[in-house]
Amino acid sequence: MTEFGAIGASRPLVLVGGGRMGSALLAGWLAQGLHGTAIIVVEPDAETSRRLKAENPDVTVVPDLKKVRRDPEVMVLAVKPQVMGDLLSDAAAFPQALFLSIAAGKTLDYFAQAFGANAAIVRAMPNTPAAIGKGVSVCVASGKVKEDQRRLCTALLGAVGTVAWIDNEKLMDAVTALSGSGPAYVFYLIECMAAAGQAAGLPAELADMLARQTVAGAGALVEASDDESTATLRRNVTSPNGTTEAALNVLMGENGLAPLLRHAIEAAARRSKELSA
Incomplete structure (x- = not known):
């Protein structure tokens, strides 16, 4: 547990938000x-x-930050951006904490204005x-973030x-557009592949299964092929005149696909920039 630093009973980790991402993080830490x-x-x-209490009996679950009585080592802000403003004043009561935010569009400066110029803040996507x-x-x-933090x-x-x-924090808009929103692009690709399979005559259930497993298998192959580029993997499956x-x-x-995806990611990056303004 040394990688988790000084987190312990006296200086706990406070997770604000137990939704999908918060629950995933909690399960990973445990x-x-x-x-x-x-x-x-x-x-x-x-x-x-x-649900959180039933699944994690050792974890303390409270309804709001005012119920937190111990100074946290780190406070992970895992709430939707539109409700972040409602908890900033309560979070600011713990100025010695490391603040780790996973809220899209909320900048380091946004949090520094709430927590003070000396606050240690990390923004993640x-x-x-x-x-x-x-x-x-x-x-x-x-x-203000130290190396151990x-x-x-x-x-x-x-x-x-x-x-x-x-x-460079300005790159976070592009990160959001590529990896933050990216899973939705892949899910839509699966939808389109399945629909195209149906149009070619396949039964709907079979087309959906083939599209899902093809994308899942290709992703697993990419992950297992660190020494080969995706271009090489593409060429490996492409027979001349086939x-x-x-x-x-x-x-x-x-x-084709390249300009379409470029336009899509540009649109997502623009929107990310608008939301952080």
Whole structure:
């Protein structure tokens, strides 16, 4: 448990928000050896609170930050951006904490204005595959974050997937557009592949199964092929004048998948920038 630093009963980890991402993080921490007695979850929803208590009997669950009586080592802010403003004043009562936010669009400066210029703040963008330990998170830190605090954030987010750091916060809009929103693009690709299979004559159930398993299998192959580029993997399955080449001639055409995805990610990055303004 050394990777979790000084987190313990006297200086706990406070998780604000027990929704899907918060619950995924909590499960990852417990699986990695952080004891439940070192965690306090702040969750106002009664039904979610009951579920969390039933699933994690050692974890303390409280309805709001005013019920937190111990100074936390780290406070993880895992609530939706639109409700973040409602809890900032209560969170600011713990100025010695490391603040780790996973709220999209909320900048380091946004939190510094609430917590003070000396606050240690890390902004992170995880994505939904964190729910099965396959997420990817990109982090950026304020100037007050110490090296051991960076390692702590890496350990906390690493419990649910891969972690990367950037120095330029402006890149977070592109990160949000690519990896934060990216799972939705892949899910839509599966929908489109299944629909195209049906249009080609396949039964709906078979088309859906084939689309799902093809994308899942291709992703697993990418993960297992660290020494090969995705371009190499693509070429490996493309026989000259074969069926795959015929399809790729469409997908790689002037109006094919590459410009479409570029426009989509540009649109998502623009929206991310608008939301953080």
